[in-house]
Amino acid sequence: MAKSVVAGLDRILTMELVRVTERAAVAAARLRGRGDEMAADQVAVDAMRAELNRLAIKGTVVIGEGERDEAPMLYIGEEVGSGDGPEVDIALDPLEGTTICAKNLPNALAVIAIAEKGSLLFAPDVYMDKIAVGPGYPDGVIDIDATPEENIRSVAKAKGVPVSEVTACILDRPRHAKLIEAVRNTGAAIRLIGDGDVAGVIHTTDPDETGIDIYLGTGGAPEGVLAAAALRCTGGQMQGRLMLDTPEKVARAAKMGISDPDKVYRIEEMARGDVLFAATGVTDGNMLAGVKFGRNSITTDTIVLRSSSKTVREIKARHQDLDKF
Numbered sequence: 001m002a003k004s005v006v007a008g009l010d011r012i013l014t015m016e017l018v019r020v021t022e023r024a025a026v027a028a029a030r031l032r033g034r035g036d037e038m039a040a041d042q043v044a045v046d047a048m049r050a051e052l053n054r055l056a057i058k059g060t061v062v063i064g065e066g067e068r069d070e071a072p073m074l075y076i077g078e079e080v081g082s083g084d085g086p087e088v089d090i091a092l093d094p095l096e097g098t099t100i101c102a103k104n105l106p107n108a109l110a111v112i113a114i115a116e117k118g119s120l121l122f123a124p125d126v127y128m129d130k131i132a133v134g135p136g137y138p139d140g141v142i143d144i145d146a147t148p149e150e151n152i153r154s155v156a157k158a159k160g161v162p163v164s165e166v167t168a169c170i171l172d173r174p175r176h177a178k179l180i181e182a183v184r185n186t187g188a189a190i191r192l193i194g195d196g197d198v199a200g201v202i203h204t205t206d207p208d209e210t211g212i213d214i215y216l217g218t219g220g221a222p223e224g225v226l227a228a229a230a231l232r233c234t235g236g237q238m239q240g241r242l243m244l245d246t247p248e249k250v251a252r253a254a255k256m257g258i259s260d261p262d263k264v265y266r267i268e269e270m271a272r273g274d275v276l277f278a279a280t281g282v283t284d285g286n287m288l289a290g291v292k293f294g295r296n297s298i299t300t301d302t303i304v305l306r307s308s309s310k311t312v313r314e315i316k317a318r319h320q321d322l323d324k325f
């Protein structure tokens with residue numbers, strides 16, 4: 001039996017995880033603002049994989065760069081880690097926001113979540129409808145089946161502020177035209193983001209710092225699972241529903257064990273058990289600073305979370321052994 005299952009994940013992994021996202025973020029940051037999304041993604045993938053393989057885990061990528069035939073590395077099902085250690089599930093995105101990084105805009109991240117084997121939702125790469133708020137709200141304050149107006153009003157009421165003081169984060173996409181109109185009609189503000197909805201969801205956990213109260217809309221399902229893993233660790237509420245709108249997608253999901261295409265997933269159904277989450281800023285963002293290249297050092301800013309203790313650590317590291325990067 002896997003060593004980890006009873007006792008939860010080894011605490012030391014929390015710190016080890018930081019190196020993994022730090023290294024991916026530094027690699028991607030070297031290609032910030034170069035207009036080359038693919039190149040930035042590739043170096044982040046290579047760096048993350050190299051560091052991941054040093055970890056004393058027997059890991060399986062469940063959310064990764066894609067299916068085996070479309071991603072040469074960190075594909076879904078790839079075994080990573082040194083092989084001697086606990087059996088874990090891994091969800092990762094070495095560069096969340098490739099376009100943001102290529103344009104050097106805010107909130108590109110290197111992200112990873114590790115959980116006990118069998119604990120992360122094995123989600124196909126389709127869209128997911130998502131709604132999320134941070135901690136401190138009564139249960140049921142948001143409901144994916146309610147209208148955007150109802151959700152915004154409910155959050156305003158629970159926060160004790162007028163609707164005009166609520167800000168929703170939404171991906172700037174034509175498919176969200178109606179959603180944007182509905183939210184604006186309530187009088188609430190919207191932060192439209194170009195990409196990066198993992199960051200968008202995480203930003204709801206600290207509205208005083210980020211100015212975001214609620215996340216709404218459809219984005220990638222893999223990003224949904226990563227965001228749920230983060231929220232599992234900080235508290236907060238999130239619901240997601242896979243957008244299985246063609247028979248082909250329904251069949252793909254069925255192969256991955258999803259029998260009810262309309263199911264609403266709560267956080268605990270996307271990320272169960274003991275979960276560790278780490279994200280390092282690639283570009284400057286609302287919560288995390290981007291990588292800074294100094295004359296003799298590189299500075300990184302990372303957030304590391306653990307579900308069992310709900311500890312939130314922010315680790316600012318100054319790296320001087322530059323040969324490593």
Ligand code: VTB
Nearest residue numbers: 096097173195196197198219220223
């Ligand atoms: C979002 C966003 C990602 O994909 O999930 C988005 O957070 C959804 O897909 O950064 P579309 O771009 O098709 O709307 C990303 O932009 C890229 O993974």
